[in-house]
Amino acid sequence: MLAAPLAAVRTATPRTAYWIRLLPLLAALACVTRIPSFARPLWNPDEGYLAVEARLLAHGGQLYETVVDRKPPLLPWLYEAAFALCGSGSLTPLRILAVLAQLLTAVALASLARRHWGDAAGRTAGVLCLLLSVGLNPEDTQAATFEVFILPWTAAAVWCADRGRWGAAGSAVAAAFLTKQTGGAVLLPVLWLLRRHGDVRPALPRLAAGCTVPVLGAALLTDPAGFLFWTVTGSAAYASVSGSELHVLRRALANTALLAAASAGLLGPLARALRRPRTRAAEPWLWLWFASSAVAVVLGCHFFGHYYVQLVPPLALLATAALHAVPGQRHLAAVLASGCACALFVGWGLIAPRTELAHAERLAAALAHRTAPGDRVLVWGMHPETYWLAGRAPATRYLTAGLLTNYSGGRDGARVGEAYAVPGTWPVFRRELAAHAPAVIADDSRGKPYAPARLPTLRRLLESGYTELARVDGAVLYARVAARPGAGP
Numbered sequence: 001m002l003a004a005p006l007a008a009v010r011t012a013t014p015r016t017a018y019w020i021r022l023l024p025l026l027a028a029l030a031c032v033t034r035i036p037s038f039a040r041p042l043w044n045p046d047e048g049y050l051a052v053e054a055r056l057l058a059h060g061g062q063l064y065e066t067v068v069d070r071k072p073p074l075l076p077w078l079y080e081a082a083f084a085l086c087g088s089g090s091l092t093p094l095r096i097l098a099v100l101a102q103l104l105t106a107v108a109l110a111s112l113a114r115r116h117w118g119d120a121a122g123r124t125a126g127v128l129c130l131l132l133s134v135g136l137n138p139e140d141t142q143a144a145t146f147e148v149f150i151l152p153w154t155a156a157a158v159w160c161a162d163r164g165r166w167g168a169a170g171s172a173v174a175a176a177f178l179t180k181q182t183g184g185a186v187l188l189p190v191l192w193l194l195r196r197h198g199d200v201r202p203a204l205p206r207l208a209a210g211c212t213v214p215v216l217g218a219a220l221l222t223d224p225a226g227f228l229f230w231t232v233t234g235s236a237a238y239a240s241v242s243g244s245e246l247h248v249l250r251r252a253l254a255n256t257a258l259l260a261a262a263s264a265g266l267l268g269p270l271a272r273a274l275r276r277p278r279t280r281a282a283e284p285w286l287w288l289w290f291a292s293s294a295v296a297v298v299l300g301c302h303f304f305g306h307y308y309v310q311l312v313p314p315l316a317l318l319a320t321a322a323l324h325a326v327p328g329q330r331h332l333a334a335v336l337a338s339g340c341a342c343a344l345f346v347g348w349g350l351i352a353p354r355t356e357l358a359h360a361e362r363l364a365a366a367l368a369h370r371t372a373p374g375d376r377v378l379v380w381g382m383h384p385e386t387y388w389l390a391g392r393a394p395a396t397r398y399l400t401a402g403l404l405t406n407y408s409g410g411r412d413g414a415r416v417g418e419a420y421a422v423p424g425t426w427p428v429f430r431r432e433l434a435a436h437a438p439a440v441i442a443d444d445s446r447g448k449p450y451a452p453a454r455l456p457t458l459r460r461l462l463e464s465g466y467t468e469l470a471r472v473d474g475a476v477l478y479a480r481v482a483a484r485p486g487a488g489p
Helices: 003-033 045-058 074-086 092-117 119-132 146-162 166-179 181-197 200-221 224-231 245-262 264-275 277-282 284-299 305-323 328-351 355-370 385-390 425-435 456-465
Strands: 376-380 440-443 466-472 475-480
Touching: 003 092, 003 119, 003 328, 045 074, 045 385, 074 092, 074 146, 074 166, 092 119, 092 146, 092 305, 119 245, 119 305, 119 328, 146 166, 146 181, 146 284, 146 305, 166 181, 166 200, 181 200, 181 284, 181 305, 200 224, 245 264, 245 305, 245 328, 264 305, 264 328, 284 305, 305 328, 355 376, 355 385, 355 440, 355 466, 355 475, 376 385, 425 456, 440 456, 440 466, 456 466
Parallel strands: 376 440
Antiparallel strands: 440 475, 466 475
């Protein structure tokens, strides 16, 4: 009578002891690798964009109507919730959530590896995930932005699919997509695992429902037409390398080299694993996860460093599988090499220059000094964080010049201008500036192809209603003057 309960207790005890020993190690490593993220108020313009969005949403803005972005809604909502609980003056709460996201990803990978290759492999996978997670430019890895928050959802999707929990797997795929569109690439390994389990007919409807219901719910909670346009159909011009081919190629090579450097200790075991047919065929879902993540990197067409973060979980598991077949001493050497590389990247994060942040802070201080708290301003540039740092509301829903000119990814001007804007944005922009004329316009183009001199609408607005007020680090501030008959944007 007592045999079954006693067996269950004996099985549960080692499992509990395993996690009691491993979780503190992973938590400490997650905190250490993300120490640099707390060293500055902002890391990149994506954080600034999200911070401004969250403030606008908190003051009654509507996503995809009066607040727009090319991204899905989950992360703006998370920023809004964090600001509601902790105030909007600091991103520290989001930094803490990013540490938690990395920890959850590592735990999911440790669980997957332990299930397939044993206890030691579980420890290796969790540690490698955290070591590799900072193996790019600190601006890409230390920021609390989209790719970091994709990772726990993608790992959860594969974890659930590996155990045949299809509804939960679908919901995790949907959450990854609702964080950033490329997160949906994890659906491919999930479908492979569904096929491997062999219960396609009863499981597929559960998976489909898990994938579609959250996405439809998010669309209905925002604006369905706007959701479809801004997250899917309205970004065709952005997803192109026209006008920036060489720049994009250099960036792709540089970021690939950085991730390779972070993985240097693992490249040998991975290469040997690729040469062994039995190893290649052992876990096709894992290779498919890596391949689909690589396709997601390519689909962005700009090869920014943060795109590569999505490769980290499958890369860590592939390395774990490869190390599982090598002697213990070489296994340890590979992990130690990854630890040394991680230490270099963490050190880089602590000493990285703050050139653009310092510029945005000086420009924000000038705007705050020359305007009242209730004034609206227009920052014509690619640094939306200036609004957040200045504590001033934007005069338009378009927080960067990129949406109105197609400037992004280092384009040299061949396809930058009003004609290449997101369709329909300039009429809305003109109406918004007419309704909420900015007290100050900051031209922060600094010689870039989206300078007002190249944009007839913005040039006429400055000539007819504004006068130069000051210059800050190359940015030009214009103050509104009394309207003249017939003047307008």
